[in-house]
Amino acid sequence: xxxxxxxxxxxxxxxxxxxxxxxxxxxxxxxxxxxxxxxxxxxxxxxxxxxxxxxxxxxxxxxxxxxxxxxxxxxxxxxxxxxxxxxxxxxxxxxxxxxxxxxxxxxxxxxxxxxxxxxxxxxxxxxxxxxxxxxxxxxxxxxxxxxxxxxxxxxxxxxxxxxxxxxxxxxxxxxxxxxxxxxxxxxxxxxxx
Amino acid sequence: xxxxxxxxxxxxxxxxxxxxxxxxxxxxxxxxxxxxxxxxxxxxxxxxxxxxxxxxxxxxxxxxxxxxxxxxxxxxxxxxxxxxxxxxxxxxxxxxxxxxxxxxxxxxxxxxxxxxxxxxxxxxxxxxxxxxxxxxxxxxxxxxxxxxxxxxxxxxxxxxxxxxxxxxxxxxxxxxxxxxxxxxxxxxxxxxxxxxxxxxxxxxxxxxxxxxxxxxxxxxxxxxxxxxxx
Numbered sequence: 001x002x003x004x005x006x007x008x009x010x011x012x013x014x015x016x017x018x019x020x021x022x023x024x025x026x027x028x029x030x031x032x033x034x035x036x037x038x039x040x041x042x043x044x045x046x047x048x049x050x051x052x053x054x055x056x057x058x059x060x061x062x063x064x065x066x067x068x069x070x071x072x073x074x075x076x077x078x079x080x081x082x083x084x085x086x087x088x089x090x091x092x093x094x095x096x097x098x099x100x101x102x103x104x105x106x107x108x109x110x111x112x113x114x115x116x117x118x119x120x121x122x123x124x125x126x127x128x129x130x131x132x133x134x135x136x137x138x139x140x141x142x143x144x145x146x147x148x149x150x151x152x153x154x155x156x157x158x159x160x161x162x163x164x165x166x167x168x169x170x171x172x173x174x175x176x177x178x179x180x181x182x183x184x185x186x187x188x189x190x191x192x193x
Numbered sequence: 194x195x196x197x198x199x200x201x202x203x204x205x206x207x208x209x210x211x212x213x214x215x216x217x218x219x220x221x222x223x224x225x226x227x228x229x230x231x232x233x234x235x236x237x238x239x240x241x242x243x244x245x246x247x248x249x250x251x252x253x254x255x256x257x258x259x260x261x262x263x264x265x266x267x268x269x270x271x272x273x274x275x276x277x278x279x280x281x282x283x284x285x286x287x288x289x290x291x292x293x294x295x296x297x298x299x300x301x302x303x304x305x306x307x308x309x310x311x312x313x314x315x316x317x318x319x320x321x322x323x324x325x326x327x328x329x330x331x332x333x334x335x336x337x338x339x340x341x342x343x344x345x346x347x348x349x350x351x352x353x354x355x356x357x358x359x360x361x362x363x364x365x366x367x368x369x370x371x372x373x374x375x376x377x378x379x380x381x382x383x384x385x386x387x388x389x390x391x392x393x394x395x396x397x398x399x400x401x402x403x404x405x406x407x408x409x410x411x412x413x414x415x416x417x418x419x420x421x422x423x
Contacts, residue, residue, distance in 0.1 A: 086200050086201075086202075086266045086267065087251070087266070087267040087268045088198060088200070088201045088268055089201075089268035089269065089270075092268065092269055112406060115406075115410055131228065131230055132230070133228035133229050133230050133231075134228055145269035145271060147268045147269050149268050152199075152200065162268075164269050164271075164272060166271070166275050167225065167226055167227075167275060167279060168275060168278065168279065169278065169279050169282060169283035
């Protein structure tokens with residue numbers, strides 16, 4: 001398991017932007033409460049939401065025209081390998097990949113913890129934060145879960161984050177053809193074609 | 194914090210007719226259900242016609258002839274549903290399955306033994322127990338407070354053609370010391386309405402996967418209220 005946080009997140013609307021900022025601020029506060037080795041990964045002011053670790057700075061997406069103030073850079077603590085078997089979610093998203101670059105990929109996110117049914121955020125992640133075996137499976141449309149939570153190891157716990165690539169059965173060619181045919185029939189029956 | 198979640202896990206139990214001997218990390222790898230790193234690090238406890246038991250990364254897999262149990266204590270818990278869907282929704286689709294359970298099991302740490310004792314009294318008041326109930330409170334043993342050991346509530350549900358029940362069990366945690374832990378187990382039992390009996394696995398696990406996130410969220414909802422007054 002790796003500790004993963006996105007390079008950047010983008011809220012899908014102004015309201016969601018405020019919510020996202022608030023949540024990130026809450027994570028930072030929770031983190032401060034913990035006297036765990038995770039603290040060592042934070043910059044001196046422990047300001048998770050605004051800090052830029054130098055190791056990741058060169059791969060951050062540069063700000064581009066059109067980015068609003070809500071385009072909040074959520075910057076990651078350094079990647080670290082973790083072991084153990086107990087990992088409890090504080091926050092969980094389902095994501096699907098929308099674009100894959102040389103070293104990063106972008107995704108739309110659905111907030112599972114708050115029982116959202118649609119995408120409310122987008123984010124960009126480092127491919128190197130995934131297990132090497134999983135990187136080849138990161139293609140457009142791939143579905144994953146991104147979890148921030150507490151990793152318990154012995155008597156201590158750390159706040160970490162992980163991307164889990166869902167290995168769901170892919171539909172067969174026959175299933176795709178059947179579904180496409182049914183969709184076409186439905187469109188016809190509704191007089192939309 | 195008065196109540197702190199210490200450990201959380203999830204188990205999917207499928208009851209039906211299975212062939213344990215086919216399950217091995219190499220079988221999961223050959224069908225791309227786990228990656229090579231997970232296969233290499235997997236631990237096989239036993240593979241036998243009667244039982245197969247192994248650790249596939251953060252997931253424990255146990256197959257018996259009448260039962261398959263898939264469990265994890267590592268988020269995201271959806272990983273157990275994914276494995277169930279991949280194995281029985283795509284590969285072994287005609288395996289007969291009669292019942293499925295989605296179970297959450299969590300240990301909570303309360304601030305003290307006294308707080309847990311009061312929590313137990315609220316869940317199971319001693320008044321209806323009469324004179325013996327009164328004796329529970331006046332028992333002179335100082336280090337062992339008498340009280341509730343297990344309490345369970347059940348709600349039946351139906352979502353035709355599916356039906357079942359939700360059962361929540363609360364008991365003292367054996368994992369957390371200082372008599373301050375509470376263990377909460379929730380069983381979301383899924384059955385098939387009439388005609389009952391074995392159903393092809395694909396149908397059963399697709400429904401299980403569809404409901405999974407809501408079932409987990411429901412555990413959060415119930416337990417949040419259970420501890421609301423502490």
